[in-house]
Amino acid sequence: xxxxxxxxxxxxxxxxxSFWGYNAAGTRLQLGKMQDDPGVSPMELVLLGLAGCTGxxxxxxxxxxxxxxxxxxxxxxxxxxxxxxxxxxxxxxEINVEYTIKGSPIDAQKVEIAIRKAxxxxxxxxxxxxxxxxxxxxxxxxxxEDMIPVKMS
Numbered sequence: 001x002x003x004x005x006x007x008x009x010x011x012x013x014x015x016x017x018s019f020w021g022y023n024a025a026g027t028r029l030q031l032g033k034m035q036d037d038p039g040v041s042p043m044e045l046v047l048l049g050l051a052g053c054t055g056x057x058x059x060x061x062x063x064x065x066x067x068x069x070x071x072x073x074x075x076x077x078x079x080x081x082x083x084x085x086x087x088x089x090x091x092x093x094e095i096n097v098e099y100t101i102k103g104s105p106i107d108a109q110k111v112e113i114a115i116r117k118a119x120x121x122x123x124x125x126x127x128x129x130x131x132x133x134x135x136x137x138x139x140x141x142x143x144x145e146d147m148i149p150v151k152m153s
Contacts, residue, residue, distance in 0.1 A: 047076040053125040061114035071102040099139040
């Protein structure tokens with residue numbers, strides 16, 4: 001198994017605590033406040049990474065399961081506690097991942113399988129974060145289902 005290397009860079013904008021973040025392809029993301037635009041905080045970026053990783057994986061698995069996926073939205077909420085009051089260091093200790101899925105008919109059992117596979121096998125962001133935080137997964141299938149908790153093994 002070979003190494004897999006990712007590299008990103010940030011450059012200070014010269015304004016307050018704002019940076020431009022770039023991936024190797026040159027895609028740019030604003031980190032921190034710039035004029036009236038609050039940008040994305042580094043802790044929000046962690047949650048975005050989890051949402052994107054699991055969302056892409058669940059969508060891919062559902063398509064492979066031939067589910068008629070029309071839309072998928074992922075909302076991630078993280079709760080953090082102060083681990084070092086002297087420097088206000090906070091890390092996430094609880095994270096909720098909520099999928100809203102649209103398509104008809106979508107099989108709820110297949111959604112649950114896709115979410116489990118994303119968490120346990122395919123999403124490295126989930127693996128890294130689960131070392132520090134409890135991650136809870138929920139989903140709903142539109143138009144009328146309530147949020148369903150996913151029972152993880």
